[in-house]
Amino acid sequence: MADLQNAAQALIKELVQQGLTPAEAAEQVAKSAYASATALPGMQSVQAIAAAVAAVDTDVIDFDSPTPQAAEQSVKAPASKAAKTKKRTVADHLDQALVEQKQPELAGLPTKGGKKPARTVVDDIADAVQDRKDSAKMVATVAEMQQLEMSLFQVAPWDDDLRAIPNDWGRSAVFTTRNKRTKRDACEDKLIYHYNREIEITYTGIELRADDDELVWQQILEYAKHSPIGNNVEFTLYQLCTDLGWHINEFYYKRALSCLKRLKATCFTIKSPRHSTLKNLSLLGDFDIVKVGKKRAVCNAQLDPYIVVLFANDHYSKVMWSKYRTLSPTARRMFDYFVTHAAPYPLKLETFRLICGSESTRPKKWAEQSRDACKELEVVGLVQKTWVERGFIHCLR
Structure with missing residues (x-):
């Protein structure tokens, strides 16, 4: 790998001296490396080529120009470049948030869109390079x-x-609806079901459930939303239980504390076209409980700063808390899915079962549970109408 990086950087430097920009030089080197892959052992790895090129501090490489067809093709003559605008990433969105913070007068300026070119094998190199650059940019931007x-x-x-x-949480089985009498699974790199097959979520930790963990996490987000990202936020267990609509007694205090412990022990890896791979993401950072008085337990908690990536690009939805928190777990998971779509397409009952992480093996029983959840959403007024028909759940927002 080191030899490949040194060779790539040396050739890029030579091409720059001949008049190419760093981005153009890096592009030509990557294309030539790819064209030579069948002739030179050790060059076949897309990730190896990407790592070598990404190691150079250049702008985004444009792979839209013609690809070399043979190893002997010269890299000294720059290929003609088609006009192309880079796809807007989560890192770009967070970067824009920084711009608006520093220069508010620039907020709201229109951004250019670009037509996605026909995909070729060399795009794998481009994607790998871009993922590395986006990861580095995201780390720097969050910092x-x-x-x-x-x-x-x-x-x-x-x-x-x-x-x-x-x-992504509303369309996946991050929070399950399994029976509360069923022991929670201990997950290790478990693949979490997601409605979109392009998104891959793996999870290590104790199973999280919609009945309590989902509500506690959303309420902590509420406490922390105005605090600087990654800073500690304080709240009492009394305040937490009150805001959740739970009774104020020892049972619910212990339940809230158990949720905090589970949320802290979470570890997610998320691969998505929206952003570079997020690794070791925890829903709750460190926290401490301090006893103040006889019945006042103060929690000092911290959110993982990379939580912000899950919400970037307006990729989040809002729920009416006074109604949402009263829902049964199945109805809440159903609404999680509906609220993430402006006009939800009919949802297969089996797909909804997977989103819920349910272990139900009787289709008729699951259909009846889904009908009950539909009625519940209508009664509380969170949807206009929703019903089950011919194996699908329909909804009018």
């Missing part, structure tokens, strides 16, 4: 947001009577 003491609210604002849920 700068912390330095500027920016808040989650500046990226994803919601009113105090609402709560927020990332769309």
